[in-house]
Amino acid sequence: MLKVKGLLIGFAFVVAFAAEALGQSLPRIRAAYTSIGIQFDPVYIMKELELPRKHGVDAEILFVPVSSRAVQAALAGEIQFITSAGVANINANVSGGDFVGLTATLNTFVFKIIGSPEIKKPEMLKGKKVGISRLGGASDFSIRYALTRWGLVPDKDVAIIQVGGEQEEFLALQNKAVDAVVLSEPFATLAQRQGSTIVADLSQLGVAYSMHGFGARKSFIQANRDVAVRFMKAYLEGIYVFKTNKDVALNVLKKYTRLDDLSLVQVAYDEMSQRLIRRVPYPDREGIQTIIDQLAKTRPQMKNLNPGDFIDPSILKEIEDSGFIKKLYGNYLTLFTSKLNPLTSNSQNSRSRAVVKFL
Numbered sequence: 004m005l006k007v008k009g010l011l012i013g014f015a016f017v018v019a020f021a022a023e024a025l026g027q028s029l030p031r032i033r034a035a036y037t038s039i040g041i042q043f044d045p046v047y048i049m050k051e052l053e054l055p056r057k058h059g060v061d062a063e064i065l066f067v068p069v070s071s072r073a074v075q076a077a078l079a080g081e082i083q084f085i086t087s088a089g090v091a092n093i094n095a096n097v098s099g100g101d102f103v104g105l106t107a108t109l110n111t112f113v114f115k116i117i118g119s120p121e122i123k124k125p126e127m128l129k130g131k132k133v134g135i136s137r138l139g140g141a142s143d144f145s146i147r148y149a150l151t152r153w154g155l156v157p158d159k160d161v162a163i164i165q166v167g168g169e170q171e172e173f174l175a176l177q178n179k180a181v182d183a184v185v186l187s188e189p190f191a192t193l194a195q196r197q198g199s200t201i202v203a204d205l206s207q208l209g210v211a212y213s214m215h216g217f218g219a220r221k222s223f224i225q226a227n228r229d230v231a232v233r234f235m236k237a238y239l240e241g242i243y244v245f246k247t248n249k250d251v252a253l254n255v256l257k258k259y260t261r262l263d264d265l266s267l268v269q270v271a272y273d274e275m276s277q278r279l280i281r282r283v284p285y286p287d288r289e290g291i292q293t294i295i296d297q298l299a300k301t302r303p304q305m306k307n308l309n310p311g312d313f314i315d316p317s318i319l320k321e322i323e324d325s326g327f328i329k330k331l332y333g334n335y336l337t338l339f340t341s342k343l344n345p346l347t348s349n350s351q352n353s354r355s356r357a358v359v360k361f362l
Contacts, residue, residue: 040169051258070140110290115191136167235322243331
């Protein structure tokens with residue numbers, strides 16, 4: 004079992020520990036991530052390395068596998084930060100919520116449509132059943148958008164079936180309960196190795212789409228802006244570690260996906276770390292507009308929504324203007340990480356070191 008929390012982090016927690024020693028308790032928050040996949044690895048990293056505590060926040064980071072459930076918990080004040088593709092936030096706001104996206108970790112689709120061997124191209128999905136994680140979630144939105152682009156009518160030409168998380172989608176495809184599924188990595192590659200085919204790679208559509216960023220309620224940010232800044236610093240540092248320390252990133256991912264074969268994510272990691280996940284993942288108006296336009300096809304009242312009402316880039320701008328990002332990527336602390344690299348021999352581990360940023 005990976006023991007990331009045992010990593011020696013030098014002076015990483017000096018400020019936090021000093022505050023607690025003086026009897027000053029850290030502000031406590033809860034954050035939720037809503038899926039398992041490589042795009043969430045910066046969140047897993049910030050949890051494993053306790054980066055929020057380093058930046059002065061006592062954060063409990065939870066897995067809530069349904070975006071709508073996470074939104075309801077946030078509306079009830081039980082969770083302060085949630086990852087979302089934006090769809091759940093917009094739907095909640097139309098019903099009276101006050102969510103804004105603070106980041107857009109991805110600004111395009113990253114899903115692949117994986118089908119049974121006989122399905123070779125998108126038009127062959129007609130008359131078939133496609134499994135998704137959750138109705139109203141990112142995989143649901145993505146397949147509906149793509150089907151429309153391909154001239155197919157969702158729910159008429161192609162049945163869309165809710166089956167659970169991506170692990171459940173993978174099993175549904177293997178058991179032939181559905182004909183195709185909407186998967187991200189590493190499950191897309193795993194399905195391919197089991198004989199399934201890539202029907203389409205949605206990242207190649209070139210569509211602006213805000214995906215898997217952290218969001219929060221406007222009311223919480225207004226009352227707790229300093230906490231929001233501190234938590235976002237922790238997340239940006241999680242992105243930094245993900246992008247610059249492949250060994251740490253993949254071994255943390257291995258723990259959360261419960262996959263033993265890291266070769267499943269080698270190519271996906273390179274693409275995510277070098278191209279898709281940005282250092283400063285500002286929320287994107289164009290990505291939100293894509294969501295609004297698609298939702299308006301069935302709910303015309305959404306047509307006139309302003310995408311700027313659903314994002315707040317000011318938190319990241321404040322952090323970037325402070326010089327935090329420049330310093331983060333400019334200074335290094337060399338840390339021994341033998342416990343993080345179980346794939347190497349003992350002799351290699353004794354010499355293994357990882358360069359990880361801690362300010």
